[in-house]
Amino acid sequence: MTTVVQEKQINTSSLPSVMINTALLGYDYDIQIMSWTEGLTAYQRNPSGSLTQIDGGVGVGLTFIDEGNDKTRWMSSIPDGLLEQTALFPEHQLQMLWLAANSKNAEDILLVRPFMLAMICESYRTDNQSALRLARLGQRQLLAELGLASTKAALKFIDKLTLTFEGANEIYHVMRMLNATTCFFKRFSHYTSVNFACLSLDNTHPFLTGTHLGRTLAETNNATRLRLKVVLVDTLLLGQDIGLADPLSVIVNLTTYDALQNLHDEWVRRRNLIRAEQRKPIDADKPYPVYFCSAPDIEPIVDYYDLCKEGDEMCHCVAVYHNRIAQGRYIVLRLSQPERMTIGIKIDPNKQFPYEIDQISGLKNKIPSEDTRKKVFDWLLNERKNYKLFKRN
Secondary structure, eight states: OOOEEEEEOOOOTTSOOEEEOGGGGTOSSEEEEOOGGGTTOEEEEOTTSOEEEEOSOOSSOGGGBOOSHHHHHHHHTSOTTHHHHHTTOGGGHHHHHHHHHHOHHHHHHHHHOHHHHHHHHHHOTTOHHHHHHHHTSOHHHHHHHTTBOOSHHHHHHHHHBOOOOOSTTHHHHHHHHTBTTTOGGGGGTTOSOBOHHHHHHHHHOGGGTTSHHHHHHHTSOHHHHHHHHHHHHHHHHHHHHTTOSOHHHHHTTOOSHHHHHHHHHHHHHHHHHHHHHHTOOTTTTSOOOOOSOOBTTEEEOOSHHHHHHHHHHHTSOGGGGHHHHHTTSEEEEEEOSSSOEEEEEEEOTTSSSOEEEEEEEOGGGOOOOHHHHHHHHHHHHHHHHHHHHHHHO
8 A cells, every 4th residue: 555765853833734544544654645735745643753764655535634624724825627637536636636735747737638647647557756757747658658559549539538436446447548569549530429338349359349239338338338348249159150241341331230230130040940950850840739720819829831931020049849840749820919928838638728828938048928928818818628528528
């Protein structure tokens, strides 16, 4: 947390200062911070009362300062705007203000581009003097000293940032983008703003950066972005499965997540058709046994190809029931109203009424509504009555 550079006895009774009670956080000392006019020098206040100067940041924000009149007076001594400019960087807040208190150039930078000082403090957490040396440089020279791109375009990229800096890695991500060797930040040249989602997406799927889809995804919610990785990888594999030479070129031309999802579903259907043809059973052309006459909104699946079509349309795996259907152990029917569903019925010849509903599944195995369930069960109840009449006759 700190680096000790010197230890001495100081009479601070006349100095307007504030305290951070870090002993409550498990440390064996508190932190005393001098006023703006005293350069915001920070000290460890040891149990003996002696002070040890801290040469670097303290790792906590100014919200940890003990409340009281001293805090109010201490805060009011800091020039207008500087507290607000550093509030986004609590871990580096004191060190950034220390730089501004000890260098007019650093103060000017803090007012226009606080992120510049945050990068200095990220690089020199425990070395105020080295940090101060950089803060006295021009902004482009400062970037060069940090090993970052020092062009006008790099400064424009920094100005586009709309980060909250709530994540511990946000400063690191930006500095990675600004690396002088790779200059990844150039991929955002056409962006009007760059949030953390943009950087995160670029880190995992850089080929999307700059595309319409990439920009759209950067503005979506976290849940959508979490699903993206699974859908994206699956879509790429599907493209390969159906024989496309460059499926990625198709994906990067999409504009929305919904378009990506639709493409994924379309390629699933195409792959299923290919697999159905490859795995076609020897009895594929044989019609299925008929047990029920067509009823309003309910019709039987008639053969293997019709079964594959049903699975393709409904995005589920009903085609695996072919052998059971061909052997007279299962029935699949298509329901059109009140909602599109697939009905699966088991056949048990040992029962008085051999037909029993096994499943009612919608698109992607969607659960049926109560109205749908009632319609299907009422239909089968009517079939049961007809079956008994047929047996009697």
